[in-house]
Amino acid sequence: AREEGAALFSLAALGPAQGEIVEIGSFAGLSTTWLASGSKTVKRERVTAIDPQTGAPEHQPGGESHDRMPSSGTTLPLFQKNIALAGVQDYVNPIVASSSDVARQWSAPVRLIFIDGDHESAAVKQDFELWSAVVVPGGIMAFHDVTASFSGPIDVVREALTPASGFTLARIARTTVFLQKRQHPQ
Numbered sequence: 109a110r111e112e113g114a115a116l117f118s119l120a121a122l123g124p125a126q127g128e129i130v131e132i133g134s135f136a137g138l139s140t141t142w143l144a145s146g147s148k149t150v151k152r153e154r155v156t157a158i159d160p161q162t163g164a165p166e167h168q169p170g171g172e173s174h175d176r177m178p179s180s181g182t183t184l185p186l187f188q189k190n191i192a193l194a195g196v197q198d199y200v201n202p203i204v205a206s207s208s209d210v211a212r213q214w215s216a217p218v219r220l221i222f223i224d225g226d227h228e229s230a231a232v233k234q235d236f237e238l239w240s241a242v243v244v245p246g247g248i249m250a251f252h253d254v255t256a257s258f259s260g261p262i263d264v265v266r267e268a269l270t271p272a273s274g275f276t277l278a279r280i281a282r283t284t285v286f287l288q289k290r291q292h293p294q
Contacts, residue, residue: 123131
C-alpha cells in the first residue's frame with residue numbers, strides 16, 4: 109500500500125543510525141523498490157534483498173495466492189524485471205537464500221530491516237532473534253502483515269514491545285509496524 113511504501117522510502121532516505129538496509133522476503137520487488145528508491149535518492153546504502161525466490165506458503169499449490177506465483181516456480185526473473193523497471197537495480201543486492209542461512213553468516217551493522225518473509229510464528233520469531241542482534245541502537249526493525257490473517261508477525265511484535273526486548277514502537281503504517289532499538293537497553 110502507498111502509506112507503507114512511503115514509510116519505507118522515507119526511512120531508507122532519512123532514517124536514523126548508520127548501517128545496512130536489509131529486506132527479508134522480496135517476492136516481486138515492490139517493497140525493495142521503495143527501499144532502494146529512498147536510499148538512492150540521497151545516495152545512502154544499497155539494499156540487501158534476501159529471498160529464496162520460491163514464493164511464500166500462500167503461493168504454493170493449493171495456497172490462496174497460488175495464481176500470483178510464476179509457472180517457472182521462481183520469482184527471481186519477475187523481481188529482477190521490476191527493480192530494473194524502477195531504475196534501482198544498481199541499488200539492490202539480491203541474495204537468493206533463506207533469511208536464516210544469510211543471518212548466520214551476517215556481521216555488518218543494520219540500520220533498517222524490513223521483515224516480510226515466512227509469516228509462520230516460528231519463522232518470524234527466528235527472523236527477529238537472528239537479525240535483532242545486528243540492528244544498531246536507534247535502528248529500525250519493520251514487520252509487514254501485522255494483521256489478523258498472520259499470527260506470526262502479531263506474536264513477535266507483541267513480544268518485541270515488552271520492556272526486556274530493547275525495542276519501542278516507532279510508527280505504524282497500515283499493516284507494517286516499525287520498532288526502534290533503544291539507544292540504551294533497560
